[in-house]
Amino acid sequence: MFVIKLFLALILVLVLAVYIVNLNIMSKVNPIKEVTSAPYKDAKFHNTAPRKPMSFADTATLWVRFFTEKKVDTTPNINIPVRAVSRVDLDMLSNDTLHMVKLGHSSILLKVYGEYWLIDPVFSDRASPFQFAGPKRFHQPPISLEDLPPIDKVLISHNHYDHLDKASIKVLLAKTKQFLVPKGVDGDLVDWGVEANKITTFDWWQELQTSQGLVVFTPAQHFSGRGMGDGNATLWGAWVIKTPQESIFFSGDSGYFSGFKETGDKYGPFDLAMIETGAYDKDWADIHMKPEESVQAHIDLQGKVMMPIHNGTFDLAFHTWHDPFDRVVAESERRNVTLSTPEFGRIFSINDLPPLTTWWQTTP
Template sequence: MGVVVLLLGAMALAWLAWPAGKRAKHLYAGALRWRDGRFHNVASTRKGALGDVFRAYRQARGLRRKPREALPVAPVQREVLDGPASQRLRVTWLGHSTALIELDGLRVLTDPVLSQRASPFTFAGPRRFTPPALGMEQLPALDAVVLSHDHFDHLDRSTILALATRVPRFYAPLGVGRRLVDWGIAAERVVELDWWQETRLGSLTLAATPAQHFSGRGLRDGNRTLWASWVIVGRDERLFFSGDTGMHAGFAEIGERYGPFDLTLIECGAYNETWPDVHMQPEQSLAAHQMVRGMTMMPVHWGTFDLALHRWDEPAERIRALAATHGVRLVQPRPGETVAPDSPLGAPWWRHYESESVVQGAMLSKERA
């Protein structure tokens, strides 16, 4: 009960901290998806009925939503930590949606969350079952941070503040950059973009592109900040980062404008039939990769936090089977490993930590949903 009271208190503070009504109505006048003081998806998004949500929780009983023990991470390559940033595209997965991207001699970190919990509290909320592959003191020099939206598992205040003086630029969707400035990040280090807007980082072009999701960190700030996917275009190679999103028609336009992509980082986890329009099932994740004209797919947003009602390893199993069936090139690094677009698939490393059939577990989850 005490935790609930504290959580409600934090939400109340967020409710007081953000403008509402007429004060917020014109904050982003002219933005593509801003009206009546909030951002909106292109397509309407359904919310599962409360009864369906409770039913899903009951059906998930017995599913192992966390591994039996904390998962170890692979040692990050010394050349990633100590050498100059790679000219060729390579990505080191640090866990969840945090990835260290190297391209054209620059380093970009996506959605950095290095705290133990995806929560406003240090003592409550979803706790990592995979440690960060790198601690703050181990991170190499960074050229930029790219943020997809403001949910706690993607925007971690303590991590951002620790990076405040170490990162020259923070790139964020509309409103998310304002949060950073409110937290004390120097305004000149923050760049906010609307969908389809571009900016330059050395030889790289960064473009904020559409996603279908939602935002907010409290009771009063729902959809007051924008959510986005991101395109990173280098001299010879291109990467797409989906952020959190449901399936939407905009993937095809992203592919037409910016594809083909050498590597895609696609959300694949934290899904459920009761929130079908804001998170993708693995089948949709694969389709999104194909729609943006991706060549190699790297699933992210799984294997770190318990945020849904499926087995912790189900996303990895389902996307691996789907990729094999549809002839999609896939990479599935363990946290800490570095991959390139031409890296081999590798063994299903997560199976080492489970004794029962993960495929049976995945099928059971689908039957119960």
């Protein structure tokens, strides 16, 4: 009898612990009251093409896969090439064009005609609510948060841990003038210490004219959530940045859908399209694209050069770590699409994009 009581007590403690942790990591969101371009019902955002809901059996099967399926070659057996970037390197760049640095995964640093902008900055060691568990970085960022120059704008695509990093935001809030985020994401930022007057929230198709050009938040086919019970309470999407001379697209995370063509028709062509190419799987095919679909999305967007992102930094799926690169290269050659695959930390300008280099095939 004592053993049974002890077991029940341990179960109760575990349940309470999970409940307390979940309360701490759930998004801090107030229900959206105004009419939105993105479908919004019952305090949840929705995709334009409804997703097939996962049944209990589907969810159980997926968890079984995570715990039992053997992963092969999902972490690099090479040292990921990373070029160190210094504040001096950045400040020496000219102010008469758009410069870029791929920092890792989907994190991008821009110098937009003299202003520094960050997209989806994730500098933590793990894409997780905890730094003792969860997907761990394959490489360190090319520059530390502390060494970054003052940031004019931080753009966030959605609130998943590999795109919205609490620890990074808490460092950046002191050196950032403005945060551009999807509707609902402002709640977490304010909770983390960002002043509300520094935050601008965006609906799909919402535009902001800045001193450096036009910024637009466009649709994606994805979802949001940071804990149990806050799924889709905040919006997700992609970013368009159009300066007087250049036009770039950042996909965030998305399954393949008609919205890419609609964005291309409205705001294309794009000098550079940064397209999610990684973390795909048959069990979530509607929210993450296969590399072949990523190339099609680039074509739909009327992109001139495609840069695959969302790869090379974290293990977030079952495919090999290099599969996104191998497949996107093969498909781009088949479809006659120009790829740019810079190493992390390489500084380049929009007018001088790095060519295709297969750095991931470097021998140990």
